[in-house]
Amino acid sequence: xxxxxxxxxxxxxxxxxxxxxxxxxxxxxxxxxxxxxxxxxxxxxxxxxxxxxxxxxxxxxxxxxxxxxxxxxxxxxxxxxxxxxxxxxxxxxxxxxxxxxxxxxxxxxxxxxxxxxxxxxxxxxxxxxxxxxxxxxxxxxxxxxxxxxxxxxxxxxxxxxxxxxxxxxxxxxxxxxxxxxxxxxxxxxxxxxxxxxxxxxxxxxxxxxxxxxxxxxxxxxxxxxxxxxxxxxxxxxxxxxxxxxxxxxxxxxxxxxxxxxxxxxxxxxxxxxxxxxxxxxxxxxxxxxxxxxxxxxxxxxxxxxxxxxxxxxxxxxxxxxxxxxxxxxxxxxxxxxxxxxxxxxxxxxxxxxxxxxxxxxxxxxxxxxxxxxxxxxxxxxxxxxxxxxxxxxxxxxxxxxxxxxxxxxxxxxxxxxxxxxxxxxxxxxxxxxx
Numbered sequence: 185x186x187x188x189x190x191x192x193x194x195x196x197x198x199x200x201x202x203x204x205x206x207x208x209x210x211x212x213x214x215x216x217x218x219x220x221x222x223x224x225x226x227x228x229x230x231x232x233x234x235x236x237x238x239x240x241x242x243x244x245x246x247x248x249x250x251x252x253x254x255x256x257x258x259x260x261x262x263x264x265x266x267x268x269x270x271x272x273x274x275x276x277x278x279x280x281x282x283x284x285x286x287x288x289x290x291x292x293x294x295x296x297x298x299x300x301x302x303x304x305x306x307x308x309x310x311x312x313x314x315x316x317x318x319x320x321x322x323x324x325x326x327x328x329x330x331x332x333x334x335x336x337x338x339x340x341x342x343x344x345x346x347x348x349x350x351x352x353x354x355x356x357x358x359x360x361x362x363x364x365x366x367x368x369x370x371x372x373x374x375x376x377x378x379x380x381x382x383x384x385x386x387x388x389x390x391x392x393x394x395x396x397x398x399x400x401x402x403x404x405x406x407x408x409x410x411x412x413x414x415x416x417x418x419x420x421x422x423x424x425x426x427x428x429x430x431x432x433x434x435x436x437x438x439x440x441x442x443x444x445x446x447x448x449x450x451x452x453x454x455x456x457x458x459x460x461x462x463x464x465x466x467x468x469x470x471x472x473x474x475x476x477x478x479x480x481x482x483x484x485x486x487x488x489x490x491x492x493x494x495x496x497x498x499x500x501x502x503x504x505x506x507x508x509x510x511x512x513x514x515x516x517x518x519x520x521x522x523x524x525x526x527x528x529x530x531x532x533x534x535x536x537x538x539x540x541x542x543x544x545x546x547x548x549x550x551x552x553x554x555x556x557x558x559x560x561x562x563x564x565x566x567x568x569x570x571x572x573x574x575x576x577x578x579x580x581x582x583x584x585x586x587x588x589x590x591x592x593x594x595x596x597x598x599x600x601x602x603x604x605x606x607x608x609x610x611x612x613x614x615x616x617x618x
Contacts, residue, residue, distance in 0.1 A: 193289060193358065197365040201374070201589065208373035215464050216338050219473055220255075223330060226476065226571045228483045233569050257332020263325070264336035271395040274303040275386065282385055285448040288378075290358060296448060297385040300394045300441040307399055311406060321414045326407035327482060330472070337397075337468035344467070345372060345460030348388070352377035352457075360457030375457025389458040390448070392466040394441055400471040402437045405430045408478040412485065424493050425486040425564035429478050432500050432561055439508065446515055451590065477565050477572045486566045496563050503556025510542040510549040529608065531601040539608045545615040547606075548590065551583040552613050587612050 202208050226233035245251045280299030287293055315323050326333060349372045352359060363376040381388040409430055413419045440447075447453055452462065488496065516523060517538055527540040542549040558579040565572035591612070595602045612618055 194364055195361065197362055197371075200365065200370065201362065202370075205367045205370045208370045212369075212373050212460055212464075215469060219334055219338070219468055220331070222473055222476055222571075222574065223334065226480055226569075227330075233480055233484065233571050255331055255335045257329050257335070260325075260329040260332025261336040261339075263329075264333055264340070267400060268340065268396050270307070271303060271391075271399070274306055275299060275391060275395065278302045278306065283445045283448065286454050288358065294379065294382070294387060295385050296387060296390055296445075298444045300399075300444045301438070303395055304399050304402075304438065304441045307403065311403060315406075315410065319414075320410035320419065323407050323410040324414055326404045327411040327479070330479070334468065334472050337472060338464065341460065341464035341467045344388070344392075344463040348380040348458050348463070349376055351380050360455065362455065363457035363459065371457075371459070373460050375459030375462060378457050380458050389462065390453060392458075392463065393447055393452060394444060397466045397468070397470040398437055398440060401474050402430075402434045404471055404475045405433055405478045408475065408482050411482050415482075416485075423481060423485045424488050425566075426478060426481040428488070428493060428496060428500075428564050429481065429561055432557065433474070433478070435504070436557065439504075443511070443515075446511060449515075449518060451586070451593070455593070473578075474575065476575060477561055480565055480572045484565070484568070486564060488564060496560055499563065500557055500560035503553045503558075503560060505553070506542065507550050507553025507557065510553060513538065513541045513543060514550075529601075529605060531598050533598065533601075535598065537598075537601075537605050539605070544609055546611040546613055547609050548583070548587050548613045549615070551587060552615070554583060555580060555613070583613065 200207075202211060224230050225235065227235075275297065278299040280297045280302065282295045283298050284293040284295055311323065349368075351357070352371075357380075358378050360375055360378045363371050363374045365371055379387055379389060409419070409422055409426055412422050412426055416422065456462065513524065513526060517526065517528070517536070522528075524541055526538055527544070528536045528538050530536050538544065546552060555576075558576045562573045562576050591602075594605075598605070
């Protein structure tokens with residue numbers, strides 16, 4: 185590819201997100217630190233949630249070589265590598281349809297093999313068989329070696345981030361429009377290449393988006409149930425709160441995997457490059473931060489009782505209903521069908537924007553459903569500590585930031601039509617509130 189053609193296909197990024205290189209650096213360092221902090225700030229090992237910590241104890245731990253060595257667990261690292269290899273093999277050997285993604289700037293479309301749900305079922309089957317044959321104590325290793333698994337996942341995230349950044353400089357690479365700034369810190373974080381390590385129907389970005397981290401999140405939850413069952417004398421003694429959280433999060437994971445083709449129109453896939461931001465988010469943050477509530481309930485069991493449990497169930501499935509129906513409306517409309525006869529406006533470019541149904545109530549109703557579910561996943565932990573509610577706060581910040589990114593991209597794409605659309609649909613996420 186000539187330099188002139190390359191500059192046209194891969195224009196230089198002229199605007200920054202995440203507060204530019206300083207923000208990218210702080211997040212790149214901050215996410216691993218926060219992942220560890222969520223464990224050490226809420227665990228039996230350190231004495232509670234939160235533990236009784238004084239600056240002197242923290243300083244002493246950080247200056248002790250034994251503490252740093254304790255972050256590494258060879259067995260956990262090997263288990264994590266085996267899990268990642270299992271996901272790769274399952275992708276290769278399990279059957280799956282080929283689905284075309286959106287049109288790339290080159291004019292072509294990538295074909296993706298979808299079999300994430302089959303991988304999920306296979307993993308669950310093997311897990312259930314192990315627990316049935318050897319008892320719940322055979323599947324408590326995620327709880328016992330939690331820090332080692334965090335370390336292994338972070339190392340994998342860094343390795344992939346560095347490899348993808350280095351590979352993006354090969355001739356002919358299609359870069360992400362937002363990741364070609366020329367600043368190595370920023371481009372490494374946001375992702376310089378749109379689809380690195382992509383061969384045939386395999387694509388590293390979409391593979392990581394749904395398989396290794398998302399399925400592992402639910403397996404970690406199951407490990408927490410097994411740990412509590414081992415302590416309390418069987419699965420019949422596990423608290424209703426832990427069962428509910430595991431059920432809610434398991435259904436959420438299953439829904440995402442079953443509707444795998446829906447991710448091919450999301451910003452992560454169509455716009456963002458694959459760099460450290462997505463690698464650490466997919467591989468480390470999702471499985472080992474999102475399980476915080478389940479892990480907390482292992483050593484702080486909470487019995488909700490039928491009334492409170494029913495309230496939490498209603499809260500969760502109200503959010504799930506909004507999330508699922510809103511996504512179904514959008515996917516049907518994008519696929520050229522409109523079974524509900526929803527109203528829409530047509531832009532000058534010919535694009536169509538929904539203005540009724542859930543998409544007439546807010547511009548991101550699926551985010552509203554997500555937020556309701558995040559609250560339902562934290563309520564079963566009770567109110568003795570705010571730490572398990574970290575997920576709600578984090579998810580609120582994440583979705584508001586994503587909403588602003590979406591709106592900014594749409595404003596650039598649709599121009600004055602986007603202002604007309606915002607008049608028709610004024611609320612961003614929560615109808616009549618925000």
